[in-house]
Amino acid sequence: MKRVLFALVLAALALLGLLLYWGGQGPPSASNANTRYTQAPQIPVYGYKIVKTYPHDPYAFTQGLVYENGVLYEGTGLYGQSTLRMVELETGQVLKLRRLDPRYFGEGITIWKNRIVQLTWQEKTGFVYDKASFDLLKEFSYTTEGWGITHDGQKLIMSDGSAHLYFLDPETFQEIGRLTVTENDKPVVRLNELEFIKGVIYANIWQTDRIAVISLETGRVEAWIDLAGLLKPENRKGSEDVLNGIAYDAQGDRFFVTGKLWPKLFHIELMGPK
Numbered sequence: 001m002k003r004v005l006f007a008l009v010l011a012a013l014a015l016l017g018l019l020l021y022w023g024g025q026g027p028p029s030a031s032n033a034n035t036r037y038t039q040a041p042q043i044p045v046y047g048y049k050i051v052k053t054y055p056h057d058p059y060a061f062t063q064g065l066v067y068e069n070g071v072l073y074e075g076t077g078l079y080g081q082s083t084l085r086m087v088e089l090e091t092g093q094v095l096k097l098r099r100l101d102p103r104y105f106g107e108g109i110t111i112w113k114n115r116i117v118q119l120t121w122q123e124k125t126g127f128v129y130d131k132a133s134f135d136l137l138k139e140f141s142y143t144t145e146g147w148g149i150t151h152d153g154q155k156l157i158m159s160d161g162s163a164h165l166y167f168l169d170p171e172t173f174q175e176i177g178r179l180t181v182t183e184n185d186k187p188v189v190r191l192n193e194l195e196f197i198k199g200v201i202y203a204n205i206w207q208t209d210r211i212a213v214i215s216l217e218t219g220r221v222e223a224w225i226d227l228a229g230l231l232k233p234e235n236r237k238g239s240e241d242v243l244n245g246i247a248y249d250a251q252g253d254r255f256f257v258t259g260k261l262w263p264k265l266f267h268i269e270l271m272g273p274k
């Protein structure tokens with residue numbers, strides 16, 4: 001009888017052990033569910049459709065791009081080749097051009113009222129021009145590199161290749177705030193050319209085919225735009241550099257993009273998300 005009792009106790013202990021084992025491991029499906037639960041939320045990725053293709057100066061190392069009243073304003077880079085220009089959208093013809101001193105590497109531009117603001121890369125110098133005449137009105141300085149610039153109607157918004165967006169007073173050019181751009185709590189670096197569109201910031205990510213759509217309140221990337229394949233192989237001669245340059249026609253709701261030394265500029269529509 002004792003033996004039977006002993007065997008029953010052993011069997012009960014074995015069963016208990018097995019139950020504890022399963023409890024600890026958990027069934028495979030529950031384990032997968034936990035993994036899914038801890039994964040970061042998916043950020044939507046939009047594709048694109050080309051609506052129209054325009055010519056673009058293949059010698060323009062595009063660093064800043066803005067659209068206003070039928071023309072594009074463009075800032076170009078490289079030492080000795082940096083310019084500010086007004087360009088006819090339909091033909092790509094340069095209507096007005098101002099060269100920068102060869103010691104400046106031109107970067108982003110934005111239109112603030114009747115003025116154009118242009119950054120330089122490592123010279124820590126910004127230029128303010130009269131929008132109509134391109135006459136230089138004043139210079140200002142900042143402590144970081146200068147990459148992209150735009151504004152939201154209240155303040156200038158500037159990038160420097162890091163994950164920060166800097167807010168500048170549009171009259172004094174003093175920094176009045178900054179924001180760290182993140183994707184699932186990780187910093188998103190190499191923010192380049194910028195455009196403020198419908199309440200959010202669009203930013204080219206340098207050396208990628210992607211544009212981040214960023215909340216100005218939280219700094220979070222709310223969506224990605226994947227522009228891979230935009231410049232077709234038949235339009236490439238080998239000297240083309242990366243995607244850079246976002247402009248928006250608010251009246252016509254047209255979204256323009258180009259790249260450094262690209263022979264084309266594209267009016268695109270967003271598709272998706274995928």
Ligand SMILES: [Ca+2]
Pocket residue numbers: 064065066149150193194195245246247
């Ligand atoms: Ca822009």
